[in-house]
Amino acid sequence: MKFVDEATIEVIAGKGGNGVASFRREKFIPMGGPDGGDGGRGGSILAIADRNINTLIDFRYARLHRAKNGENGRGSDQYGAGAPDIVLRMPVGTVIHDADSGEQLFDLDHHGAQVTLAAGGAGGLGNLHFKSSTNRAPRQFTPGREGEQRRLRLELKVLADVGLLGLPNAGKSTLITRVSNARPKIADYPFTTLHPNLGVVRTSPSHSFVIADIPGLIEGASEGAGLGHLFLRHLSRTRVLLHMLDVYSPDPDVDAGAQAIEGAQAITRELERYSPELAAKPRWLVLNKLDMVEDPVAIQDRICRELGWTGPVFGISALTGEGTQALTGALQSWLDEQQRSAHAHDEDPRFTRNGEEPGAPDIDDPGDPRFTR
CATH class of the missing domain: 2.70.210.12 (GTP1/OBG domain)
Known part of the structure; x- marks a missing residue:
C-alpha cells in the first residue's frame, strides 16, 4: 500500500x-x-x-x-x-x-x-x-x-519510541531489518527508502519498542533538498534518536572518518534549522560498518573526539548483526527507565491529596471511620 x-x-x-x-x-x-x-x-x-x-x-x-x-x-x-x-x-x-x-x-x-x-x-x-x-x-x-x-x-506523525537519523546509505534500513519485523527495500543507491518504515523490536517476551526509519537527510534538507525533510515530522514524537554514521568507504583515497564527521555535523545543522525541539531530543551515536575497518576503536575515538561527543555511542555492523543486541538492550533499558520516571509520582505520597498514603480513606467521605462518632 x-x-x-x-x-x-x-x-x-x-x-x-x-x-x-x-x-x-x-x-x-x-x-x-x-x-x-x-x-x-x-x-x-x-x-x-x-x-x-x-x-x-x-x-x-x-x-x-x-x-x-x-x-x-x-x-x-x-x-x-x-x-x-x-x-x-x-x-x-x-x-x-x-x-x-x-x-x-x-x-x-x-x-x-x-x-x-x-x-x-x-x-x-x-x-x-x-x-x-x-x-x-x-x-x-x-x-x-x-x-x-x-x-x-x-x-x-507516526508514533515510535526510537527514530533513525542519518545520511542516505548509512545503513538505517539494514538495521531496522536486522532488529525488527520491518522489511523495507534495501539497495546500493541513494534514496532507496522513499517513505517511513516502522518496526517492532522485541527484546523479550514482555518487552518491546517501536523504531522508525525515515529517508536519509542531505545538506539543505531543512530547505527542501532531498526527501528526508518531508518526513522529519515523524521524528517529533520519538523519545530518542539514533544518529547513524557510515564509517567505511570503498574508495581507499577517501578518508571515511572525516567523511562521517562532516556528515554528522551537516545532519546536526539541518536538525537545528528544521526544529530546535527536535534537535534537543536525546540522541545516541551509532557507528555502522565497523566490521569493515582495520581499527574500529581508533576510528570511534577519533569521531567522538572531533565531534566533542559525550553521549552514548555504539559500534555495530547492521549487516552481520554484530553489536545490535547490545544496542537494542540498552535502548530497552533506557526507555523502561524513562517510563518509570514518568509515572514515579503515581505512587509518591507527596502527590496524593493531603499527603495521604495511596489507598487511604477519603477524608471528605462522611463514611470515613475516622470521622464517625
Whole structure:
C-alpha cells in the first residue's frame, strides 16, 4: 500500500430539520391546540484514531464528506429523526489543522481518541414550544440550523519510541531489518527508502519498542533538498534518536572518518534549522560498518573526539548483526527507565491529596471511620 502522510479534505455536517406549525384537528375535539414537532438533528462528522490504519491514502481519493440533514418535524407531536453521524477512521498520530487558518485543531495521539470535525445543526422548534396562557394558537416555528463546514489538512506523525537519523546509505534500513519485523527495500543507491518504515523490536517476551526509519537527510534538507525533510515530522514524537554514521568507504583515497564527521555535523545543522525541539531530543551515536575497518576503536575515538561527543555511542555492523543486541538492550533499558520516571509520582505520597498514603480513606467521605462518632 502506498504511504501517504498528508491529505486535505472538506467536511460538511448536516442541517437540522425545520420545526413545523401544526394544530390538532380531530372529530369532537374542538380547538385541540398546537401539536407541531421539532426537526431532527443534522448528522455530525467524527474522527476516531484506529491503530489498524497506518496511512492517509483513503483521504487522497475521498476528499468530500457530507452528512445527511435531519428530518423536518410533523404534526401530531411527531419529531423529525436525527441524521446518522459519519465516522472517519484515521491512523493514530494524525494531527488535524484548519486548512484556511493553519490552526491546529486536534491531535489523535492514542488509539480510540475521538473528536468532532463538524457538528451537525440543531433541529428547529415546532409551535408546540410556543404555546402559553396568552398565546393558545401559536403559529411560530424555527428553522433548523446549518451544520458546520470546514476544510481540513490532515498530517500524520507516526508514533515510535526510537527514530533513525542519518545520511542516505548509512545503513538505517539494514538495521531496522536486522532488529525488527520491518522489511523495507534495501539497495546500493541513494534514496532507496522513499517513505517511513516502522518496526517492532522485541527484546523479550514482555518487552518491546517501536523504531522508525525515515529517508536519509542531505545538506539543505531543512530547505527542501532531498526527501528526508518531508518526513522529519515523524521524528517529533520519538523519545530518542539514533544518529547513524557510515564509517567505511570503498574508495581507499577517501578518508571515511572525516567523511562521517562532516556528515554528522551537516545532519546536526539541518536538525537545528528544521526544529530546535527536535534537535534537543536525546540522541545516541551509532557507528555502522565497523566490521569493515582495520581499527574500529581508533576510528570511534577519533569521531567522538572531533565531534566533542559525550553521549552514548555504539559500534555495530547492521549487516552481520554484530553489536545490535547490545544496542537494542540498552535502548530497552533506557526507555523502561524513562517510563518509570514518568509515572514515579503515581505512587509518591507527596502527590496524593493531603499527603495521604495511596489507598487511604477519603477524608471528605462522611463514611470515613475516622470521622464517625
